[in-house]
Amino acid sequence: MNEQLTVIEARGNTNCFSETNFNRLLVSMKDRIIPEGSHLFWEGDLSDKLFYIKRGRIKLTNSTDEGKELILYMYQAGDLVGQADPFFSTKHTFNAEVIEEAEVGVIEQKDLEILICQHCDFSIDFMKWMGIHHRLTQTKFRDLMLYGKPGALCSTLIRLGNTYGEKHGNHTLINKKITHTDLSNMIGATRESVNRMLSDLRKKDAVEYDGGMIVIKDLSMLQDICHCELCPSEICRI
Known part of the structure; x- marks a missing residue:
């Protein structure tokens, strides 16, 4: 990634x-x-x-x-x-x-x-x-098998950023509205689990919302959680 x-x-x-x-x-x-x-x-x-x-x-x-x-x-x-x-x-x-x-x-x-x-x-x-x-x-x-649902979610957010991301200073706006249901379907988790994990990431100031779209504020934190291997962008995509 x-x-x-x-x-x-x-x-x-x-x-x-x-x-x-x-x-x-x-x-x-x-x-x-x-x-x-x-x-x-x-x-x-x-x-x-x-x-x-x-x-x-x-x-x-x-x-x-x-x-x-x-x-x-x-x-x-x-x-x-x-x-x-x-x-x-x-x-x-x-x-x-x-x-x-x-x-x-x-x-x-x-x-x-x-x-x-x-x-x-x-x-x-x-x-x-x-x-x-x-x-x-x-x-x-x-990502799904080795690092649990939090790792899979963070990996998915990074992939979404690589695919739809727009740089805003040090932050990255995912310029597509992705619902919690979409995220749950991407990682095989319940919507309630995704809600809790995103809430935790927001408390840690790793992500935030802007007009209903997700903003990645702390990429390095997401990379640490999913044990990012810095794959090239053609691999690290949704």
């Missing part, structure tokens, strides 16, 4: 692609407009496409047997979304819900396979993208 909080700009998690290879992706896309509240795909659907977000936001979720929603990832403009299994026929293991009307470029699996077969440099960049995605998943599981 990076101490320097910045907004992840256009190209998002596709920064690992060279300009040439990214343009190859763009050429293979078919644009679609997806309204807010609809889904790109559902758990169990055939995983035969990738989606590049040109605008809007999308969250990937799963549900427990008790019906509780878990937010696995939140994607925005510049991100490539999907379960990447070229040359294999697999099914999605999560749902992709559009939370802000999105314009996406749809990349069919057969077109992706052609790019991988025809351009060795593209295949290397694609493996880098898959590696970043796996590291992101691993670090989230690490």
